[in-house]
Amino acid sequence: MTAANPPRVVVVGAGFGGLWSLRTLARAPVELLLADRHNYHTFLPLLYQVAAAELEPEEIAYPVRSILRGHPRARFVLANVQDLDLPGHRVLCDGPPLVYDYLILALGSVSHVFGIPGAAEYSLPLKSVDQGIVLRNHILESLEHAVREPDAERRRRLLTFTIVGGGPTGAEFAGALAELLYGPIKSDYPMLDFREVRVLVVEASEGLLAGLPQSLRDYAPRRLRAMGVDVRLRAAVTRITPETVHLKDGTIIPTETVIWTAGVRGDPAAENWGLPMARNGRVAVLPTLQLPEHPEVYVVGDLAYVEQDGKPLPMVAPVAMQQGETAARNILRQINGQEPLPFRYKEHGMMATIGRNAAVAQIGGRTFTGFPAWVVWLLVHLVQLIGFRQRLVVMLSWAWDYFFFERVVRLILPSMPRTVPHSSENPADSWQKPQ
Amino acid sequence: MTAANPPRVVVVGAGFGGLWSLRTLARAPVELLLADRHNYHTFLPLLYQVAAAELEPEEIAYPVRSILRGHPRARFVLANVQDLDLPGHRVLCDGPPLVYDYLILALGSVSHVFGIPGAAEYSLPLKSVDQGIVLRNHILESLEHAVREPDAERRRRLLTFTIVGGGPTGAEFAGALAELLYGPIKSDYPMLDFREVRVLVVEASEGLLAGLPQSLRDYAPRRLRAMGVDVRLRAAVTRITPETVHLKDGTIIPTETVIWTAGVRGDPAAENWGLPMARNGRVAVLPTLQLPEHPEVYVVGDLAYVEQDGKPLPMVAPVAMQQGETAARNILRQINGQEPLPFRYKEHGMMATIGRNAAVAQIGGRTFTGFPAWVVWLLVHLVQLIGFRQRLVVMLSWAWDYFFFERVVRLILPSMPRTVPHSSENPADSWQKPQ
Numbered sequence: 102m103t104a105a106n107p108p109r110v111v112v113v114g115a116g117f118g119g120l121w122s123l124r125t126l127a128r129a130p131v132e133l134l135l136a137d138r139h140n141y142h143t144f145l146p147l148l149y150q151v152a153a154a155e156l157e158p159e160e161i162a163y164p165v166r167s168i169l170r171g172h173p174r175a176r177f178v179l180a181n182v183q184d185l186d187l188p189g190h191r192v193l194c195d196g197p198p199l200v201y202d203y204l205i206l207a208l209g210s211v212s213h214v215f216g217i218p219g220a221a222e223y224s225l226p227l228k229s230v231d232q233g234i235v236l237r238n239h240i241l242e243s244l245e246h247a248v249r250e251p252d253a254e255r256r257r258r259l260l261t262f263t264i265v266g267g268g269p270t271g272a273e274f275a276g277a278l279a280e281l282l283y284g285p286i287k288s289d290y291p292m293l294d295f296r297e298v299r300v301l302v303v304e305a306s307e308g309l310l311a312g313l314p315q316s317l318r319d320y321a322p323r324r325l326r327a328m329g330v331d332v333r334l335r336a337a338v339t340r341i342t343p344e345t346v347h348l349k350d351g352t353i354i355p356t357e358t359v360i361w362t363a364g365v366r367g368d369p370a371a372e373n374w375g376l377p378m379a380r381n382g383r384v385a386v387l388p389t390l391q392l393p394e395h396p397e398v399y400v401v402g403d404l405a406y407v408e409q410d411g412k413p414l415p416m417v418a419p420v421a422m423q424q425g426e427t428a429a430r431n432i433l434r435q436i437n438g439q440e441p442l443p444f445r446y447k448e449h450g451m452m453a454t455i456g457r458n459a460a461v462a463q464i465g466g467r468t469f470t471g472f473p474a475w476v477v478w479l480l481v482h483l484v485q486l487i488g489f490r491q492r493l494v495v496m497l498s499w500a501w502d503y504f505f506f507e508r509v510v511r512l513i514l515p516s517m518p519r520t521v522p523h524s525s526e527n528p529a530d531s532w533q534k535p536q
Numbered sequence: 537m538t539a540a541n542p543p544r545v546v547v548v549g550a551g552f553g554g555l556w557s558l559r560t561l562a563r564a565p566v567e568l569l570l571a572d573r574h575n576y577h578t579f580l581p582l583l584y585q586v587a588a589a590e591l592e593p594e595e596i597a598y599p600v601r602s603i604l605r606g607h608p609r610a611r612f613v614l615a616n617v618q619d620l621d622l623p624g625h626r627v628l629c630d631g632p633p634l635v636y637d638y639l640i641l642a643l644g645s646v647s648h649v650f651g652i653p654g655a656a657e658y659s660l661p662l663k664s665v666d667q668g669i670v671l672r673n674h675i676l677e678s679l680e681h682a683v684r685e686p687d688a689e690r691r692r693r694l695l696t697f698t699i700v701g702g703g704p705t706g707a708e709f710a711g712a713l714a715e716l717l718y719g720p721i722k723s724d725y726p727m728l729d730f731r732e733v734r735v736l737v738v739e740a741s742e743g744l745l746a747g748l749p750q751s752l753r754d755y756a757p758r759r760l761r762a763m764g765v766d767v768r769l770r771a772a773v774t775r776i777t778p779e780t781v782h783l784k785d786g787t788i789i790p791t792e793t794v795i796w797t798a799g800v801r802g803d804p805a806a807e808n809w810g811l812p813m814a815r816n817g818r819v820a821v822l823p824t825l826q827l828p829e830h831p832e833v834y835v836v837g838d839l840a841y842v843e844q845d846g847k848p849l850p851m852v853a854p855v856a857m858q859q860g861e862t863a864a865r866n867i868l869r870q871i872n873g874q875e876p877l878p879f880r881y882k883e884h885g886m887m888a889t890i891g892r893n894a895a896v897a898q899i900g901g902r903t904f905t906g907f908p909a910w911v912v913w914l915l916v917h918l919v920q921l922i923g924f925r926q927r928l929v930v931m932l933s934w935a936w937d938y939f940f941f942e943r944v945v946r947l948i949l950p951s952m953p954r955t956v957p958h959s960s961e962n963p964a965d966s967w968q969k970p971q
Binding site: 139140141157159164166167170173176178179180196197241242245246248249251288289290291292494513 | 575599602605611614632676683684686723724725726727929948
């Protein structure tokens with residue numbers, strides 16, 4: 102008499118959705134395999150700080166195998182997933198196929214330019230560590246080129262940094278960038294006229310930080326403007342060229358650095374594999390997070406389109422974590438012969454940081470701005486960072502910045518191409534950008 | 537009555553030679569310009585620790601503009617130097633030309649494969665931060681590929697790491713790599729059979745660490761072997777393929793990772809620009825470090841060929857620092873109408889670390905091995921690291937490794953091509969690898 106093989110669960114994607122599934126399944130009687138095309142988890146909420154030379158890439162990336170040490174039953178495989186064989190229960194990738202009894206897809210999202218001419222070619226996305234490094238290098242190189250540029254017009258273009266999109270990423274990055282440029286960078290470049298240095302946030306809608314309570318949304322542009330950021334609301338971008346951003350009202354902004362934070366969509370791999378699409382490149386799933394007609398396949402995180410109270414759930418880390426847990430628990434229910442339960446998102450709060458001592462936060466029914474919100478933001482992110490060493494090092498970097506008004510990572514390093522494509526142009530490379 | 541313009545000194549290269557020239561000139565009545573194609577100084581003596589996932593790249597790279605904050609008279613320009621116009625006193629680069637009254641060339645060296653077939657194509661060099669990152673990624677990717685490789689022969693090739701050259705870089709890297717693989721990596725890959733994991737050092741001469749006293753040279757292979765490293769002496773490499781290293785005695789080592797530390801030469805740019813060559817791509821200079829027939833041009837560091845007591849000076853940091861100081865002082869003498877003085881190297885000591893609690897050091901007339909030498913090595917390198925923050929962070933990383941037997945940076949990050957050319961193949965890219 103032999104015991105039956107334990108059911109095999111494959112999780113694709115080591116973002117928040119994937120890791121929280123894994124955590125929930127780690128002690129269950131299943132065989133667990135995690136696949137990702139990177140060997141690290143990216144703490145995306147702090148990615149903008151890598152681009153703003155505030156944190157080192159290593160501080161927001163954590164080796165997957167270190168995480169798995171705590172879960173000896175789980176295995177990891179570094180793999181580029183290329184297709185799904187749903188009838189055959191197989192994930193096809195560049196190595197041997199991964200065979201599953203249950204599958205959790207947590208591919209995340211990529212940046213999305215909505216077909217705006219020039220946006221894919223001439224704006225820089227901010228959705229992966231590599232893109233964060235490219236953006237940091239680009240900003241620092243623009244300053245270096247400005248130093249030796251005799252033509253005043255070109256120099257001003259080099260010194261104009263335009264952020265398209267006023268969501269959390271855009272607003273947080275604008276604050277961090279203004280602090281970088283008007284702080285440590287100013288000491289590094291005494292020969293530059295800092296009246297020529299400009300940071301713009303261009304947002305198509307009425308205000309920044311859509312989705313937050315109005316009092317917090319009012320605070321953000323006020324605070325950013327006080328920091329020297331030029332905030333343009335009701336300003337829809339119609340076209341981007343290597344030297345300009347064009348707005349709907351005819352305004353032309355001369356700028357050689359455009360950061361695109363105005364849109365994300367589900368990873369295009371899911372659409373390419375023929376999964377049922379809802380909206381915005383996100384997969385139509387059942388309330389239980391299962392694929393229709395494939396009860397053994399779950400989709401979680403940014404890639405899953407789920408409505409709650411008539412509105413689509415936002416593409417943020419807490420949703421992904423909770424969905425990862427729900428998918429894992431539903432699989433355990435199925436194994437035990439029970440029905441999977443529908444997912445319901447419990448919102449604990451939302452927050453965004455604008456800069457030094459300045460943030461907005463909503464926790465429970467209460468809202469905070471300024472210093473108290475900033476302290477809350479700091480503590481929450483420190484606690485969430487995976488790994489004790491990461492926490493320690495990030496805290497050191499932040500303390501250093503805070504007390505010495507300094508930035509630690511002003512290196513154009515390593516030498517990489519000055520632009521990386523938005524992932525939608527490079528499907529082979531795009532299957533996994535953890536949300 | 538107007539004062540004459542101060543003489544203009546251009547320093548090319550922000551390695552040890554360039555920076556030590558700059559320091560010496562910083563308070564003198566000259567106009568100072570430093571040019572480098574990177575915006576950071578690289579602390580090359582610790583580069584091997586980046587490749588061994590022990591330090592983050594940011595810990596051994598320091599922004600040049602931060603260094604210059606202490607020297608307000610000096611300016612920096614990020615530039616790719618393309619040629620010299622010696623008669624016109626101009627350095628030609630991708631921006632406007634740099635006009636000088638005095639020039640200090642400190643281009644450093646690049647790795648050199650002596651025409652051994654396959655070495656340029658299939659071995660990885662270790663002479664720049666970018667190369668260190670590529671090597672780290674390659675090692676970690678080899679382990680990931682080995683995990684999913686069913687073919688035992690290919691798996692063993694993936695798990696065989698061959699270091700060609702037993703000088704300080706080769707010996708230090710071998711020790712660090714063995715500690716990485718048999719320590720933290722072993723905990724990360726419980727599914728691998730670590731009897732299949734091999735680190736080899738292949739050295740053509742009689743022993744490791746040529747140039748050090750015999751007692752220290754005897755210690756190194758003994759210690760490395762005790763750590764599990766396969767040290768092959770009198771083993772000349774005749775050919776490298778993607779899957780093998782061929783030795784003169786007919787031995788074929790199946791291996792997919794070959795690290796080339798067996799040779800360096802002066803930066804080929806100097807030869808391309810028509811400077812007078814001595815040996816090994818190094819420029820023939822007068823004892824005063826001046827170019828013959830160009831008393832206004834100095835060459836320092838690895839690029840300068842200088843003999844002392846009938847032997848060429850080694851290509852190491854202390855020589856470059858002292859030559860940088862001498863060149864700077866000679867320029868000040870020339871400005872004051874005095875004759876430049878010949879350079880004389882004062883050796884304070886030599887040291888190399890083999891691993892945990894194990895190093896060799898010669899200081900003054902005394903030699904140390906083992907733990908005492910290791911403590912000396914540690915303190916000397918900490919003191920030499922530029923910048924207080926770098927020292928603090930490196931110390932933390934080392935302490936972490938030491939007490940937790942852990943490595944901090946096991947990330948395949950960022951995604952870069954798996955191989956970089958040896959610089960000699962890519963002259964456009966090679967003018968500045970600080971020694």
